[in-house]
Amino acid sequence: MSEPAFSGADSADSAARAARAEVSADSTAERSTAAGETMRTPSSPSQLALRRFWSNLGARVSVVALALIILAVVVGPYILGIDPDAQNLTASRQPPGNGHVLGTDLLGRDVLARLLSGVRVSILVGLAAAASALALGTVIGVVAGSAGGRVDSALMRVTDIFMAVPSLLVVIVCGGILGPSIALLVGLIAAFAWPTSARIARSVVLSVRELDFVKAATAAGTRRPTIMRRHLLPAVIPQVTVSGALLVATAILSEAALSFLGLGVVPPQASWGNMLQSAQSFTVISSMPWLWLPPGLAIILTSVSVIFIGDGMRDALDPKASR
Amino acid sequence: MLRYVVTRFITMLLVLFVVSAALFSLSHAAPGGPLASLVPPDMVGDSGPLIEAKTKEFGLDQPLPVQYLRWVSHIAVGDLGTSFQFNRSVASLMLERIAPTLELMGLGLVIGTLLALFLGVVQASRKGSVVDYGIGTVSLVLMSTPAFFLGMVAIYILSARFGLLPSSQMSSPGDGSTTDLLRHLVLPVSVLAIVHCAVMTRYVRVGLLEELSSDYVRTALAQGATRRQARRKGLRNTLGPLVTVVMISVPALLGGAVVLEAVFSWPGMGSLVLAAIEFRDYPIILAFGMIVALLVVLSNFAADILVSVLDPRVRLQ
Numbered sequence: 001m002s003e004p005a006f007s008g009a010d011s012a013d014s015a016a017r018a019a020r021a022e023v024s025a026d027s028t029a030e031r032s033t034a035a036g037e038t039m040r041t042p043s044s045p046s047q048l049a050l051r052r053f054w055s056n057l058g059a060r061v062s063v064v065a066l067a068l069i070i071l072a073v074v075v076g077p078y079i080l081g082i083d084p085d086a087q088n089l090t091a092s093r094q095p096p097g098n099g100h101v102l103g104t105d106l107l108g109r110d111v112l113a114r115l116l117s118g119v120r121v122s123i124l125v126g127l128a129a130a131a132s133a134l135a136l137g138t139v140i141g142v143v144a145g146s147a148g149g150r151v152d153s154a155l156m157r158v159t160d161i162f163m164a165v166p167s168l169l170v171v172i173v174c175g176g177i178l179g180p181s182i183a184l185l186v187g188l189i190a191a192f193a194w195p196t197s198a199r200i201a202r203s204v205v206l207s208v209r210e211l212d213f214v215k216a217a218t219a220a221g222t223r224r225p226t227i228m229r230r231h232l233l234p235a236v237i238p239q240v241t242v243s244g245a246l247l248v249a250t251a252i253l254s255e256a257a258l259s260f261l262g263l264g265v266v267p268p269q270a271s272w273g274n275m276l277q278s279a280q281s282f283t284v285i286s287s288m289p290w291l292w293l294p295p296g297l298a299i300i301l302t303s304v305s306v307i308f309i310g311d312g313m314r315d316a317l318d319p320k321a322s323r
Numbered sequence: 324m325l326r327y328v329v330t331r332f333i334t335m336l337l338v339l340f341v342v343s344a345a346l347f348s349l350s351h352a353a354p355g356g357p358l359a360s361l362v363p364p365d366m367v368g369d370s371g372p373l374i375e376a377k378t379k380e381f382g383l384d385q386p387l388p389v390q391y392l393r394w395v396s397h398i399a400v401g402d403l404g405t406s407f408q409f410n411r412s413v414a415s416l417m418l419e420r421i422a423p424t425l426e427l428m429g430l431g432l433v434i435g436t437l438l439a440l441f442l443g444v445v446q447a448s449r450k451g452s453v454v455d456y457g458i459g460t461v462s463l464v465l466m467s468t469p470a471f472f473l474g475m476v477a478i479y480i481l482s483a484r485f486g487l488l489p490s491s492q493m494s495s496p497g498d499g500s501t502t503d504l505l506r507h508l509v510l511p512v513s514v515l516a517i518v519h520c521a522v523m524t525r526y527v528r529v530g531l532l533e534e535l536s537s538d539y540v541r542t543a544l545a546q547g548a549t550r551r552q553a554r555r556k557g558l559r560n561t562l563g564p565l566v567t568v569v570m571i572s573v574p575a576l577l578g579g580a581v582v583l584e585a586v587f588s589w590p591g592m593g594s595l596v597l598a599a600i601e602f603r604d605y606p607i608i609l610a611f612g613m614i615v616a617l618l619v620v621l622s623n624f625a626a627d628i629l630v631s632v633l634d635p636r637v638r639l640q
Contacts, residue, residue: 058460160623161338161619161623163571164571164574164619164622164623165574165615165619166574166575166577166578168575168578168581168582169574169577169578169581169615170615172578172581172596172600172611173346173349173608173609173611173612173615174349175600176596176599176600176608177349177350177352177353177605177608177609178349178352178353178354179354249467253467253469256469256472257469257470257471257578257582260469260471260582260585261581261582261585261597262597262600262601263600273469276469276471276472276475279475280585280586282478282482282483282490282491285475285478285479285483285490286478286479286482286483286484287483289479292472292475296468296469296472296475296476299467299468299469299472300464300467300468300472303467304463304464304467307463307466307467308463
């Protein structure tokens, strides 16, 4: 479940296409505003993209779902008013009801309270890992794309190797020896998730650097680092950010799998993965579904929403790509 | 071709060298130092002459590069050290446990890929229809489902509620019949195949759609070929890139297998490693790291070779 590329097959091509589409959209938008002052509402490309995004049903539902999850995280604990770490050994593994909406676990802790406190870790790990991977991938992709030649092929070779290594297995080996920790988890997930963003960034750079304004900048004597920063990076960032949604989902799933194996977030801190860890025995699976069903469904809901939002953003930025 | 194979082989050795160096430094960074990865944990606490003797025995008083060379030369001839838990050679333990894991992975890979081919073709030939969106959405949801959770749901429904299939191990004690073995295979293999298929279906669909919109397919249709014939032509050309994706996904499949072995108590390499982690049995963990690296390198290599065999346009240089 921890492949670095969910949609790698189409993402690189469509990203390049999107970059071109975006640039042409920019110029047509400028022309239309210059020519037609009489138009009632001149729409900017980003407004158009926003409208396209909102017209996508899956994306709209996902935004609402994710907003509800975040609301539940922020407000939920205060409404519920139960300490997620409070143990009550006399009320071990109680079924839902009796003051505990989702029942209690082995140590008599409230499952709903732990579910709400577990979200924080899951989402934090997901965002931190994805953000680091995006930053690293963007830098490597932009450098490879604009340098070209040997630097490019060497960097892409490294990218291929990293792409083929599942971070899950690396964390199993490293975490198994060094001991589990959240920092290690985030670092290693990011260290093996950057290739997708690097490839997208590179393909965008390859198409943008042939455009006239970049050539003009080069002819005017602008130095390469400045061109990268001023002209290439702004074209790359939207595309890469969109692909980041998938990375967030991948990271959330990796965290869950690793905490499930006991190599991620260590109890008593609750995470969705380690809530499922305590449900490894057949008796728990067969007779206490309240212990493992809610965290599992929460993981699915979160990562489906994130992926749908990512897809929606990609479609919105890339109206020409037919899928 | 030969020249390509040789250069690739050298790159492979280079990558394995880097990985082995990383694993070596990892074993030195382990809590308790390098000795912890050579001596059972209960002995590390023992101070005094024993530790000194062990340090000498394993050459830990020598400079790091010398130690590394020694370690690597042992690995190169298949000596992976001795497991603390079982007091047996790691190589023989791994050999014993690798077969069940490969069985799980192989069956999952074949079934999952075939299923993905079928579903992807169905999606591409009915692009934009309810069937297309339906399969797409289901595969997206399955992609967002942790493999172990899918396994738990399968156990809950098929083993606990309806008692149709066994939920753990490879066979029932005292029953080694083929039917019994097959019944134990069904759940873990299906879950792994479904997880693999969910990812692959997307690639098949996108690849086939791209081919179907190309000129040669349009020409074929203009000359009176049926949609079916055109699809067959297009599908053949999507297989090349697909083989690459499938081969590269093999290491990820191992990741899935490790997690599922924990859920289904499958006695493979994954359960061996997970038990080793609990026991801090470092030689097994390090050996597993080496096997993962080998698998990654080999599946990449196989992908390149297979593509050049399947697609005459690809020239290896």
